[in-house]
Amino acid sequence: MMEGFPDRLARVREMLSLAAESAGRPVSDISIIGVTKTRSLQEILVAASIGGLTLFGENRIQEALPKISSWPEDLPVEWHLIGHLQKNKARKALLNFTMIQSLDSIELADILERISLEIGRQGVPVLLEVNTSGESSKYGVKPEDASYIASYICENCRNLSLQGLMTVGPLTEDEKQIRSAFGLLRGLLVSIGKDLNKTLPVLSMGMSYDFHWAVEEGSTMVRIGSALFGTREYN
Numbered sequence: 001m002m003e004g005f006p007d008r009l010a011r012v013r014e015m016l017s018l019a020a021e022s023a024g025r026p027v028s029d030i031s032i033i034g035v036t037k038t039r040s041l042q043e044i045l046v047a048a049s050i051g052g053l054t055l056f057g058e059n060r061i062q063e064a065l066p067k068i069s070s071w072p073e074d075l076p077v078e079w080h081l082i083g084h085l086q087k088n089k090a091r092k093a094l095l096n097f098t099m100i101q102s103l104d105s106i107e108l109a110d111i112l113e114r115i116s117l118e119i120g121r122q123g124v125p126v127l128l129e130v131n132t133s134g135e136s137s138k139y140g141v142k143p144e145d146a147s148y149i150a151s152y153i154c155e156n157c158r159n160l161s162l163q164g165l166m167t168v169g170p171l172t173e174d175e176k177q178i179r180s181a182f183g184l185l186r187g188l189l190v191s192i193g194k195d196l197n198k199t200l201p202v203l204s205m206g207m208s209y210d211f212h213w214a215v216e217e218g219s220t221m222v223r224i225g226s227a228l229f230g231t232r233e234y235n
């Protein structure tokens with residue numbers, strides 16, 4: 001028999017509890033984002049109505065907009081942008097997403113600031129994406145630039161509300177390498193919080209195959225696609 005969404009969700013929750021327990025953390029400190037790229041509206045509706053998920057992550061504006069615009073109002077959820085944002089799509093992102101997790105340059109921060117002023121949206125929650133693996137295929141600012149860019153955002157982009165950091169772990173199965181990337185992000189969150197004298201509550205890290213390590217390294221938000229919805233056909 002084919003495994004359905006409720007079984008997959010139960011298994012993810014179980015793994016999350018175990019990881020939190022082994023880290024001595026309350027599992028309630030960690031939220032699950034259902035990553036819904038390539039998934040149909042119908043699948044996402046099931047995840048929200050039956051699974052009770054309330055946070056969803058999409059990578060591309062173009063793909064996300066039809067889903068977001070047909071979403072039923074009586075089923076309130078948050079949409080988070082987790083993929084690279086092209087500058088010419090910043091307005092659409094601000095009009096449709098609750099949080100932008102993939103802020104990855106000062107230029108983009110300036111554009112988001114300007115447009116959020118124009119459309120009258122204040123306190124836009126953002127995460128600074130950091131490339132913790134050094135892989136050239138990955139987006140995100142360099143770890144050594146993160147502190148400067150974070151302080152730039154806080155000082156110059158008054159309409160944006162920096163909530164923390166986001167990263168995509170390295171493309172490897174090596175536990176040590178994966179943990180070290182996540183540990184790097186956590187260290188940055190702590191040091192940037194001190195520099196800015198500001199509480200940064202969100203550490204968005206961990207995906208289907210590495211979220212248990214991310215939780216042990218301090219993640220507060222795991223972004224899970226295939227472990228919840230099954231293997232993707234593409235991307």
Ligand SMILES: *Cc1c(COP(=O)(O)O)cnc(C)c1O
Pocket residue numbers: 035037059082083168207208209223224225226227
């Ligand atoms: C696709 C994607 C995920 C989820 O990946 P899975 O391996 O399917 O869990 C998480 N974060 C980002 C940024 C993604 O692009």
